[in-house]
Structure formats: structure tokens, C-alpha cells
Amino acid sequence: MVDTLEELLDSLVFEGYALYPYTPGSTKNATPTPFGILYPPAYARTLATAFDHLELRCELHAPPDAVLAAEVRFLSPEGERHRAQAQRVDQPGGMLGALTHGPMAKQVLVPCKDGPGLTVGLCLSARVIDSGSDRHEVTLMVENRTAMHRVGHLDRSGALAFSLLSTHPILRVSGGRFISPFERAYDSVNTFPVLATPADDVIIGATIMLPDHPQIAPESRGSLFDGTEIEEALLLHLQALSDGERAEIAGQDPALRAALVRAATATPADLAALHGRVSLRDRQTDEPPTEPPGLSDPSVGEQSVEVGGRSFARGSRVRLRPGVDADLQARMLEGRTATIERIMTAYDGCIHLGVTIDGDPGQALMRESGRLLYFFPPEVEVIDP
16 A cells, blocks of 8 residues: 655655756756755855755644654755755654653764765754644754855855755654644745644645645656656656657666656656646535535726826726736727726725727627736826816
């Protein structure tokens, strides 16, 4: 049976491992490309946008005897270009009550194929939010403590060799449940925590923003490492590669060779399944949907507005005077008269005038269908108030 959580973690950790077209000569694969990078401290100190640590903070509802464990998954650079190796560091479980009196911390040396290895620190702590309640704020800090030498001329490419790539902290609880970070927002650093299991007993600090309970679609053919792209398109692109490009990819690491095989063996039915899916979650019925009572029509807009001492009303006629920075379609209507059909106010208070063009054979159709042209008040002259 497939462990869906492990499948999800594997996909997330390898996100950005290599990018299309996956060939060794591709510039975008010259260095590792994942998000969630923990740089060595000596390099991180030189840039405000570089981090040598992350902090996952969240709320946990659990009694003092609940057991809380932590781990971190990441990639360690291996050899040249984008190649990397999956790594895992565990923080064994401890009782939540004990964590409120003092953190659990550890430091490990993660051996790497090239170089002296990476020094990783983990610190797990908890505090009671309300005295006498089971509400706790939990913090997991992951640090890259790898020492570097000769950092004076080190650029990003060089620093990546001493970095944790695609770093994903994970918290697990036995005897409690985590609260969605979207409901209880805490100031996590360099990570985006989400609930990961139906029982809400696992939380993942993702490197990209995800919804709670993220899932891999059952139609997926497997990781292509470029999951922020559309899998169907990637498979088609891989199938369209030349024989020479395929040979280049096959000469790289096994993970890319396996992706190439998955693309080559994808059938038309597999691709059709990736094209889209509609899931009916509610009770199925042949009856058409009904509008909830009291629902306001967001398309109605305003009857009239005043902007800069000028009044605009629905049904008024105006002459269009688009500015030089307007798009070409609007500028082609310079001097034409139009009728204001709708007045909309945007979230920022900006007024948009929806008009139809007078004399246009399709004016009535545009009015009835709501296919209006929109202008700002300074772009029109009022003819009829």
C-alpha cells in the first residue's frame, strides 16, 4: 500500500530538483533550483534575503502526556550542477509536558559524498498558551551550522555546496491534534506550515504555499521535479525531445532517467486523464442550482458617482478620451461617444465606467450580455449629465 504522506513528502522535497528540458547543458539546471534553502551562516550574514535557519511555529491541542516528535527532510548537494541526495534528520519524540519546561535540541553531522558534510541543528520547544488548557504553541527550529572557510569571494553557487536544499520540517503528535496555521497564524520563518493528514496529527513546513491537506492527484504519473508546471504539458514536452536530448538526460542520475521512462511510457489515456477532472462532492441531483435568498448581485454596481467634481450616472452619454498610456483598443476609440452602462468601484476605491459604443451595431447585444468596455473617469468627457 502506498504511504500517501511519504509520497507527498518525496514530491515536495524533490520539487525544483531539475527543470525542463532537464538536459545537462540547460542554464537553469547549472545550480540547484529548489526553494527552502538554508545557507551556511557565513554566507547568510551577507544577504538580507538569505537564511541559515527556519522556524516552524504552530498551535497544538494536546494534554501534557502527548508525544511530540520532529524531523527535517532536505537535499544535500552532490557533485556538479543540480544533483543532490535526499537526507533526513530525526528528533525523537518527547512528552509535551516536558517540552514546556525545556527544549529538546540536537546537532548532527550529515555526511555528503563531496566535502566534509553538513552540520544541522534541531531545537523543539513548546509553551502553554492558556494556563490550565491544552493549547500549546510549538516551535521547531532547524539551523544550518556548517562552517565555511575562505568566504571572502564565495558567490551563491559556491554557497549552495554547503547548503540544505528544499528543507521541509515536520512535526508529528500522538495523542493530540494540530490547529490549521490558516486559523491560528504564528510567525513562522522561511517556511509555510500546513496540516498534512486527515487526523491533523502531522504538520509540514512547506517551501511553497500550499493548502491544508495537500494531495498528489491519483492521475499523476510520478514526480517530474517541476511540479509548479502542468504535468500534462511536461510529459508532452518530454515526448517531443530529440533523440540526442533524451540521450543526454539518460546519461544523468537515475532519478531523471526514471522520469524520462515515465514520460516515454505515458499512453494517450494517461495524458487524457491529466487533462482535468471534475469531482462532485455534494449530493448529486438533476435539479438546477437555486440562488441563496438575500444574495446581492455583485454586477449591479453604482447608479451614480462623483469623481473630481464631475458626476457620472448610468445611462449618461460620454465622449471617450483615452490617454497615451491606454491600450491600443481603447485608443482606437478616441473621440467616439458611448453610453455608461455600469459603474463599478474596485476594492481600492478606483472607479471603472463600463460603456457601450454609440452607433455600434452590436451595442444592444453588448449591453444585454454585459460585455462592456471599461474606462477610468479621467478618460471620458460627460456629454449628457
